[in-house]
Amino acid sequence: MSHASILHLTDDTTPGGVMRVIDNILSSKHLAKTANHRMAVVKKNQLILPTAGVDVIVSHLALNWRNFAARARLRAMHPNIPMIHVEHSYTQGFVAQKVLNKVRFFAMLRSAFCLFDRVIAVSNAQKDWLIRRDLIDEDRLSVIRSSVELTGFEALPKPRTQARVFGLVGRLHEQKGFDIAIRAFRECSGPDLRLKVFGDGPMRGELEQLAYCDPRITFHGHCDDPLEPMRSIDALLMPSRWEAYGLVAREAQSAGRKVIVSSIDGLQDHISDGAIDVHDHSISAWSQAIIRAADAVDKNRCTKMVKPRTGATRFEAEWEKCLESV
Amino acid sequence: MPRASIIVPAFNASATIAETLKSLQDQSFQDFEVIVVNDGSTDHTVDVVAPFLRDNRFHVVKQPNRGLAGARNTGIANAAGYYIGFCDSDDLWVADKLARHILHLDMSPDVGLSYAGSLMIDDHGQPLGLKQTPRLHSITAAEVFKRNPVGNGSVAVFRRAALMDIAYTPQKDRPRQWFFDETFRQSEDIECWLRLALTTDWEIEGILGHLTKYRIACGGLSANTKQLASWKRMVNKLRPLNPGFFDTHEPAARAYQIRYLARRAVSAGDGFKASKYAHEFLKTSLRPLWEEPLKTLTTLAAAECLARTGYDPMRFASVLRR
Numbered sequence: 001m002s003h004a005s006i007l008h009l010t011d012d013t014t015p016g017g018v019m020r021v022i023d024n025i026l027s028s029k030h031l032a033k034t035a036n037h038r039m040a041v042v043k044k045n046q047l048i049l050p051t052a053g054v055d056v057i058v059s060h061l062a063l064n065w066r067n068f069a070a071r072a073r074l075r076a077m078h079p080n081i082p083m084i085h086v087e088h089s090y091t092q093g094f095v096a097q098k099v100l101n102k103v104r105f106f107a108m109l110r111s112a113f114c115l116f117d118r119v120i121a122v123s124n125a126q127k128d129w130l131i132r133r134d135l136i137d138e139d140r141l142s143v144i145r146s147s148v149e150l151t152g153f154e155a156l157p158k159p160r161t162q163a164r165v166f167g168l169v170g171r172l173h174e175q176k177g178f179d180i181a182i183r184a185f186r187e188c189s190g191p192d193l194r195l196k197v198f199g200d201g202p203m204r205g206e207l208e209q210l211a212y213c214d215p216r217i218t219f220h221g222h223c224d225d226p227l228e229p230m231r232s233i234d235a236l237l238m239p240s241r242w243e244a245y246g247l248v249a250r251e252a253q254s255a256g257r258k259v260i261v262s263s264i265d266g267l268q269d270h271i272s273d274g275a276i277d278v279h280d281h282s283i284s285a286w287s288q289a290i291i292r293a294a295d296a297v298d299k300n301r302c303t304k305m306v307k308p309r310t311g312a313t314r315f316e317a318e319w320e321k322c323l324e325s326v
Numbered sequence: 327m328p329r330a331s332i333i334v335p336a337f338n339a340s341a342t343i344a345e346t347l348k349s350l351q352d353q354s355f356q357d358f359e360v361i362v363v364n365d366g367s368t369d370h371t372v373d374v375v376a377p378f379l380r381d382n383r384f385h386v387v388k389q390p391n392r393g394l395a396g397a398r399n400t401g402i403a404n405a406a407g408y409y410i411g412f413c414d415s416d417d418l419w420v421a422d423k424l425a426r427h428i429l430h431l432d433m434s435p436d437v438g439l440s441y442a443g444s445l446m447i448d449d450h451g452q453p454l455g456l457k458q459t460p461r462l463h464s465i466t467a468a469e470v471f472k473r474n475p476v477g478n479g480s481v482a483v484f485r486r487a488a489l490m491d492i493a494y495t496p497q498k499d500r501p502r503q504w505f506f507d508e509t510f511r512q513s514e515d516i517e518c519w520l521r522l523a524l525t526t527d528w529e530i531e532g533i534l535g536h537l538t539k540y541r542i543a544c545g546g547l548s549a550n551t552k553q554l555a556s557w558k559r560m561v562n563k564l565r566p567l568n569p570g571f572f573d574t575h576e577p578a579a580r581a582y583q584i585r586y587l588a589r590r591a592v593s594a595g596d597g598f599k600a601s602k603y604a605h606e607f608l609k610t611s612l613r614p615l616w617e618e619p620l621k622t623l624t625t626l627a628a629a630e631c632l633a634r635t636g637y638d639p640m641r642f643a644s645v646l647r648r
Contacts, residue, residue, distance in 0.1 A: 092491070095527035097568050100466075102436070102527055132487060133527070134435065180566045241567065263494065264525070279494035281566045288497065 004055035008039045011061050017247045018060055018088050021146045030316045059085045063112040075115040082326035085116040091265040092129045093242030109135050117326050122146045122245040123266030142322055146245045147315035152227050153255040159234035163258055163293045165194040167233030169248050172201030177239035182210045184286030196220055198229040230255045235293050243267050260289050330358040330409040333401030335394055337365040339415035340374045347378045349418040355425035360384045363401045366391030395506035395514040402505050410484045416541040417480035423537035427483040430533045438488025438528025441476045443536040462532030467523035472579045479515045480538045488528040492521050512556040524567050557583055581611035585625055592628045601633035
């Protein structure tokens with residue numbers, strides 16, 4: 001494909017994983033060699049898109065019954081443009097906790113996926129779920145694990161060998177399970193331990209209430225610079241209730257930080273990369289995990305070999321391959 | 327590879343296990359294996375099981391005592407079947423139970439746990455005239471929590487993939503995988519079903535019929551508060567998973583638990599306890615009253631009648647049944 005024009009659609013411009021992944025694609029020099037990537041924001045299922053001269057549409061949109069008609073219309077208006085959908089949100093954990101009528105929900109996902117030529121899962125665990133649930137045919141599905149520019153994280157000073165400062169990074173929303181981490185942290189006695197919470201969201205008041213009277217727990221709000229939270233912590237806690245991939249775990253690992261995740265959904269992908277898993281969401285299991293991480297003197301983890309970046313990262317190469325295939 | 331594995335945890339089960347294994351051998355669906363987990367028995371369970379081993383579908387795994395949950399976990403680790411069922415060593419399976427569950431699971435790829443009703447039998451295998459007839463469809467996590475439609479541990483037949491989705495490896499017992507939580511001595515069943523409902527998207531669905539004969543030993547159903555304590559422990563364990571769910575449903579679920587204790591107290595002829603539990607469950611939540619008015623009102627009436635007159639209304643009922 002020689003300099004194709006690729007349009008990325010999104011309806012969620014809040015600072016978070018989705019926007020950062022799109023930014024990464026847009027700013028990639030490697031991908032810019034073969035194609036011209038642009039982004040358009042879809043507001044309120046608007047009809048008119050700057051699609052003149054577009055060769056491929058990549059949807060980062062949310063799918064649900066309410067906007068199903070708009071998605072179908074998008075397909076109908078551009079019958080000849082290949083369309084790729086990146087599934088950033090739905091996972092088994094999400095369905096278990098948030099979906100009341102599973103049959104209806106799966107019918108929506110199956111029909112919506114039919115509108116696209118190719119669907120991209122953001123983690124292997126999500127892919128396995130989509131196939132096991134027969135939501136899409138295997139030959140129309142690929143996995144591209146989300147990624148952002150990691151050089152900055154790799155260059156960060158290494159954390160101390162014994163984890164003292166734990167961090168929670170993300171939106172303060174029930175999905176992230178920060179309430180579990182705060183409760184568990186309160187059960188850990190070390191006076192020199194710290195828990196820093198970065199981010200903002202609907203649960204802020206509730207979480208501050210939970211942390212009440214424990215001066216070791218501090219709230220820092222949202223940071224525009226993703227390096228800043230990582231610089232000040234030794235270990236990252238991710239007790240998410242559902243998570244399609246969990247980009248921040250990847251960032252923390254490249255910064256050499258310990259990462260402790262619940263073994264659900266896309267977070268399972270990080271376990272094989274060295275994250276520590278906690279087997280359930282109970283307070284006792286999480287406080288034990290925190291204590292173990294604080295006690296362990298990590299000897300073998302030291303200067304990680306920074307992989308020489310010749311040419312493309314895996315993320316870029318996979319995107320290139322996927323775009324060529326359509 | 328057999329199509330189904332049936333796991334039979336056995337601890338000092340010499341009196342009943344022969345009948346259990348016979349009921350499995352007589353299943354109309356024959357492509358299965360039976361894994362008897364001898365959970366540190368100190369009686370002659372081994373000798374009773376021995377004749378069955380001539381049938382090469384029967385296997386025994388031995389381990390030091392770990393309890394029911396631990397025995398089932400070991401059984402699952404040794405199971406090769408695509409479907410995995412459980413039958414405790416004092417219960418019986420009706421001859422076409424396996425066939426019907428396999429048909430159900432084959433036809434419904436989204437169902438991870440298939441169950442059916444149960445018949446209660448006494449020490450001698452005679453029917454007690456009591457049945458568990460649970461709701462079969464539209465089973466939500468709330469329904470599992472409040473009413474436990476699966477009922478008892480000899481009912482469930484799982485799809486292997488569903489069990490694997492709830493597997494975990496606790497730090498202190500590596501590398502063994504747990505499906506049932508071995509730290510529980512009671513409520514391990516409901517903990518497992520509820521965890522499946524709260525953390526996976528597998529459907530839980532029942533089929534018609536009373537396909538398990540569930541043995542109630544003499545006096546085995548007396549009301550005991552230990553049961554309520556382990557139930558509360560289960561709630562505390564699972565609450566962080568989905569606090570909103572527990573905030574909404576816990577009072578009603580607790581009321582159903584206490585109502586169950588009140589019913590047990592009536593059966594045991596303990597009027598004082600029956601009336602105490604009856605008042606307690608009404609105070610906890612009135613939901614059972616409008617969700618299941620008939621059962622709730624008869625429970626209340628029976629408890630009051632027993633407490634005030636000392637006459638056990640269940641005896642009257644059993645006279646009527648004859």
